[in-house]
Each structure stands twice: as C-alpha cells, then as structure tokens.
Amino acid sequence: MDFQLSEDQRALRAGVRDLLAGRFGRDRMRAALDRGEGPGRGLWAELGAAGFFALRLPEDSGGVGLGLPEAVLLFEEAGRVLLPGPLVATHLAAGAVEGAAEGRTMVTAVTAVTAATTVTAADGAGPVAGPVADLAGADAVLVLGEGVRVLTGEPLRALVRGARPVRSLDPFTPLHRLTDLPGPGEPLPGDAARLRGEGAVLTAAEQLGSAARTLEMAVQHAREREQFGTPIGSFQAVKHLCAEMLARVEPARCAVYAAAVTGDPVEIAGAKLLADEAAVGNARDCLQIYGGMGFTWEADVHLHLKRAWVRSARWLTAAAAEEILAAELGAAGPQDRDPAIHV
Numbered sequence: 381m382d383f384q385l386s387e388d389q390r391a392l393r394a395g396v397r398d399l400l401a402g403r404f405g406r407d408r409m410r411a412a413l414d415r416g417e418g419p420g421r422g423l424w425a426e427l428g429a430a431g432f433f434a435l436r437l438p439e440d441s442g443g444v445g446l447g448l449p450e451a452v453l454l455f456e457e458a459g460r461v462l463l464p465g466p467l468v469a470t471h472l473a474a475g476a477v478e479g480a481a482e483g484r485t486m487v488t489a490v491t492a493v494t495a496a497t498t499v500t501a502a503d504g505a506g507p508v509a510g511p512v513a514d515l516a517g518a519d520a521v522l523v524l525g526e527g528v529r530v531l532t533g534e535p536l537r538a539l540v541r542g543a544r545p546v547r548s549l550d551p552f553t554p555l556h557r558l559t560d561l562p563g564p565g566e567p568l569p570g571d572a573a574r575l576r577g578e579g580a581v582l583t584a585a586e587q588l589g590s591a592a593r594t595l596e597m598a599v600q601h602a603r604e605r606e607q608f609g610t611p612i613g614s615f616q617a618v619k620h621l622c623a624e625m626l627a628r629v630e631p632a633r634c635a636v637y638a639a640a641v642t643g644d645p646v647e648i649a650g651a652k653l654l655a656d657e658a659a660v661g662n663a664r665d666c667l668q669i670y671g672g673m674g675f676t677w678e679a680d681v682h683l684h685l686k687r688a689w690v691r692s693a694r695w696l697t698a699a700a701a702e703e704i705l706a707a708e709l710g711a712a713g714p715q716d717r718d719p720a721i722h723v
Contacts, residue, residue: 389453393454393457400457413551425483428481429483432471433471433480436450436451437474442481443474448581451471452581455468455586456586456592458586459586459587459588459659462684464553466488467586468582469579472582473489473520473530477530485520487518488512488513488520489522490512491523491524511556512543513553513555513694515540515554516556517554519532519536520532522575528569528572528575529565529567529568530566531565531566532566539560543557550683578643581636581640581643581651581652583652583655583691583694583696584632584636585655587659588629588655588658590662590663590688591628592629593684595622595626598621599613599622601666602669618669621665621669625661632654635654649701650701653702656691660685660692663682666684
C-alpha cells in the first residue's frame with residue numbers, strides 16, 4: 381500500500397501550516413499563555429471558517445468532503461504549534477452538534493462512567509470519572525457510552541457546577557473531575573466505539589506533530605549551540621539522541637497514517653501507543669539537548685512535554701492500547717477487540 385501523500389494532501393498540509401503560523405504563531409501562543417487564556421473564540425471561528433472542523437462533512441452539508449487521512453494531516457499541524465482547545469471533540473461533533481462545524485460551538489467529550497470504571501472519591505462524593513478537558517469553556521459535551529448523546533443548556537451547566545477543578549500539567553488544558561454521572565442529554569446518531577477510535581487517531585496525530593516539532597527544535601539547537609568552539613551537534617552523544625528521535629517519529633507516522641486509512645481498532649491502538657512514546661520521548665531528549673535552558677519558562681520544550689503527557693492519558697491510554705494489542709497477539713476474537721478508550 382502506498383502511503384505517499386498526494387499533491388492535494390501536501391497542499392492541504394501546507395495551507396494549514398500557513399494558516400496556523402499566521403493565526404497562532406509563537407508570539408500569539410506565548411501571549412495567550414502569559415494571559416492564561418485558551419484558544420479564544422476568534423481563533424475558533426477562524427478555524428471553522430477554514431474548514432478545520434467540517435473537513436469530513438459532505439460538500440452538500442457545507443463540508444469539504446474529505447476523509448480521516450486528511451483530518452490526520454490537520455491535527456498533525458495542530459500538534460506542531462501546540463494549538464489548544466477541544467479540537468478533537470469539536471471535529472467529531474461537526475454535523476451533529478449545531479455550530480460545531482462552523483466554529484461557533486466548542487465541544488468537549490467524556491466517556492460515560494460505568495460500573496467497571498467507577499471509583500469512589502475519598503470524601504465519599506460518589507462516582508468519579510477521569511478528568512475532562514476544557515469542560516468549563518465548552519458549549520456542549522459529547523457523552524460517549526454505549527450510545528452517543530450531547531449535553532447542552534441546563535444539563536451541561538449542572539455538570540459543570542458539580543465538577544471539581546484538577547491541577548493540570550499543561551497550562552493550556554484545564555481539567556475537571558466529575559463527581560456525578562452526566563445527566564440526560566439529546567441522543568445523537570453514530571457509533572460511540574467508532575468515534576472513540578477516531579478520537580484516538582486524531583490525538584495520535586497531534587502527538588506525531590509534537591514529536592516532529594521537538595525533533596526539529598533539537599536539530600536546530602544542536603547546529604547553533606557551540607561548546608569548545610564547535611557545534612554540539614558534532615558530538616556523538618548528541619547525534620545519537622537526534623537519531624533516536626527520528627527513529628521514533630517515522631514508525632509513528634507510518635502507524636498513524638495506516639490507522640487513519642484502515643480504522644482497525646488494533647492498528648489504532650498501535651498508532652496511539654507509538655505516537656505517545658514518540659511525543660514524550662522526543663520532548664525528553666530535546667530537553668537533554670537544550671540542557672538547562674530547556675527547563676526555563678522561556679523555552680517551548682517543556683510545553684511540548686507537558687502537552688504530550690496530558691494527551692497520553694486521553695482517548696486511549698497506554699494500558700488500554702497494550703491490552704488491545706495483547707488480545708490480538710493472543711488470537712482473541714473480534715468480540716474482544718472493543719477498545720477501552722477514555723477521553
């Protein structure tokens with residue numbers, strides 16, 4: 381199978397990269413970070429106008445009519461620039477939740493708490509779900525359980541009132557922990573397992589973009605930084621670190637692109653696992669190459685590492701991905717392939 385990008389796909393990627401460079405370049409990202417703000421409604425609307433969320437909707441529904449492989453290219457570019465906000469959930473909700481496709485509605489997502497995943501809070505507050513990202517600023521919440529439903533209006537406000545803020549590693553990703561089950565919402569058409577799988581693929585694409593960006597940052601720094609009158613990139617230890625970073629990015633890229641084409645749960649699990657390892661591992665190695673400067677607030681390396689850690693725990697965790705792959709290696713039947721994918 382040929383996974384070389386077509387001319388149209390390369391043009392799409394280049395166009396998104398230019399768009400994000402102009403609308404969310406480093407200066408704007410840093411300004412938003414200093415103010416403690418998210419992406420902002422203006423940027424969200426611009427993404428909607430550019431077709432970021434409606435990319436996979438049919439043209440007769442106001443979309444672009446492309447597929448998941450093309451969406452992966454968009455989210456890869458978003459990962460490169462650390463674009464914040466509930467991008468994945470809003471993209472998945474386009475066409476089903478009013479305003480999501482146009483960027484007028486921010487949508488986050490939560491996996492419904494079940495008996496198998498419920499834990500009891502230490503203070504006896506009741507069932508607790510995993511942390512939900514971007515809950516306070518969302519206009520709607522996709523609830524992915526056995527089916528798909530959406531919370532808006534008063535049910536959403538009640539959910540937010542009962543949620544407790546959780547300290548987040550990533551300053552751009554506010555987290556809340558639910559203390560109650562999501563209330564009743566409007567049922568939506570769609571397969572919850574498929575949406576969870578697509579969410580994992582798109583999150584893996586963001587991780588891939590981050591891993592590729594930290595590789596570029598490391599190589600650039602190794603060329604420019606000098607020790608003993610020579611660039612540190614000439615030192616064998618630094619060369620090996622950069623080579624290992626490249627060796628993480630390319631297998632992850634192949635796996636993510638393949639999973640976007642096949643949609644197979646096993647391939648999705650492998651892609652998410654490889655992309656998570658590439659994003660976290662490359663950010664760590666980039667920190668090593670930067671030295672003490674990489675740990676400072678002014679450098680962007682630590683932001684990539686923190687975002688990679690947060691994404692690793694979303695949509696499909698490493699533990700869940702490993703279980704899926706282990707079941708496949710053990711020749712488990714298709715009925716055992718349902719991925720335990722968590723938002």
